[in-house]
Amino acid sequence: MKKDLVIIGGGPAGLAAGIAAKQAGIDDLLILERDGRLGGILNQCIHNGFGLHTFHEELTGPEYAGRYIEKAKELGIAYRLNTMVIDLGMDADGRTKLVTAMNREEGLFTIEAGAVILAMGCRERSRGALNIPGYRPAGIYSAGTAQCYVNMEGRMPGKEVVILGSGDIGLIMARRMTLEGAKVKLVAELMPYSGGLKRNIVQCLDDFGIPLKLSHTVVDIKGKKRVEAVTVAQVDEHLKPIPGTEEEIVCDTLLLSCGLIPENELSGALGVAMNPVTNGPLVNESLETDHAGVFACGNVLHVHDLVDYVSGEATEAGERAAAFLRGELSQTDKETLVKAGAGVRYTVPSRIAVDRMKATQVVRFRVGNVYRDAAVEVWFGDKRVNSRKKKVLAPGEMEQIILKKADLEAAGDLSEITISINEQA
16 A cells, blocks of 8 residues: 555544645545544543634534544545554665554555654553552552543542542543542642643632642552552652651542653654653654654644644644655755753754744743743844743643744854743843
8 A cells, every 4th residue: 555645643633634734735645543533532531621722712622623523524534443553664765654554454554655644642651650559459540541431431430539640631530520429539749830731720629629739649559459548648859758748548549640651652663763851753843753754743742731732733744744745845954953941841843944944933842840930031052032021831831932934044054042941030
C-alpha cells in the first residue's frame, strides 16, 4: 500500500491534521487509529470547557470531537479503526517512510508513505513508575481509567476516594466522583503547587469543599484484596517524606493523577531526536522532527492543557506536511536555536529556520515554578527584545509568545533565541 500522507492517531490532533492536509490539497492520506472510534480521549471527557478558543463556545469533549469527525467524513478522509501501528521506519533511500500496522481484517501490512504525522497522544504515569510501597490490592486506578469506567461504562470504582496528584484529570475526577455519590477525602500533591489549571482547582475542589494538600504524598497503601487505607505524609524541599507527619486515611479507592507521558515508542523506533524534558520529539518551526517528512503535534509532542491548542498545532502540522509533499518546504542547515532560559523548562519549537517560517511564529513553553509579578523575556543572542509582565506564571498552565519574521530578519545572522523569566521585573 502506498499513501502520500499517513497520520498515526485519530484523536483531536490526528483529525485536525488530517483536515488541514486535505484542505491543503493532499487527497491521498490515511488516519490510523487503534481504538474502535475516532475522537481519542475526548470521548470520555464529558465535562464542558472545550472549544472556547476554537469555536468560541463551550462544548463537552464528545461534542468537540464530533465537530472534527463530521468535518473529516464530509471531506472524505480515509481512516482505519482498531488498527495498531507497531513499527515506523524508513527504506534505503531515506525518503519513503514505512508504517507497519495490523488489524483483524487485513492482518499485518506495511504502508509506504511520503510523509508521516505523529499524533499518538499520551498515557498516564502508572503506580509502577511512582514506587509507592505496599501490596497490590484492587481499588488503585489511574484517574483516566476511572474516568473511562464512570463516563463510558457506567461503573463506580469506589465510594471513599483519595487522589494522588493534582493534574487536570485528577481534579476533574474529584468533582465527577463527588457528583456520582462518592466521598473524596482529599487530593494530595507532591509539589508545593498544583499541576492543574486554576479554573479546575476552583470548580472541582473549592466548589465542593475537597481539601488539597500540597507538598504531600502517599507513602503506604493498606489492604491485600482491596484498598483499606492509605498513609499520607508531608515532604520536604527535596520531596522526601518527613518522619512524624504520617496520617492514615481510610478509603477503598486510590486514584493516581501524577502526570502524562507522550506515547513515543514509535518515534524512538525511527530514531527521532527527543527532548528529555517533554519526552516528545524535538521539532522545528514547521513541527518537523530531525527526520525530513516526519511531523509531530498534540500531546505526543508535549502535554497540553487545552485541546484548542492541540487542534491549532495539529492544523499547522497538516499544512506543513502538505507543503513538504508539494516540495515547498526547503531543507536548510541555517536554523536558529530556541533555548529555555531561567525559569523555563522547555520550548516548542526548539529551532527555527527564518526563511521557512510564516509572518509570525508561536513559541509555547512551560515554567518550572510558580512566579508572581514576573516578566517573560525574549532575547536575541545577548540583546533583550521583548519583556511582558505577568501577574502569575504556573507550571500547570502553558504559556506562549509570538515571534515576528520581520524582527528575526532584521536581527541578521542570529544563532539563538532565549525565552526566560525575570522575577525582579
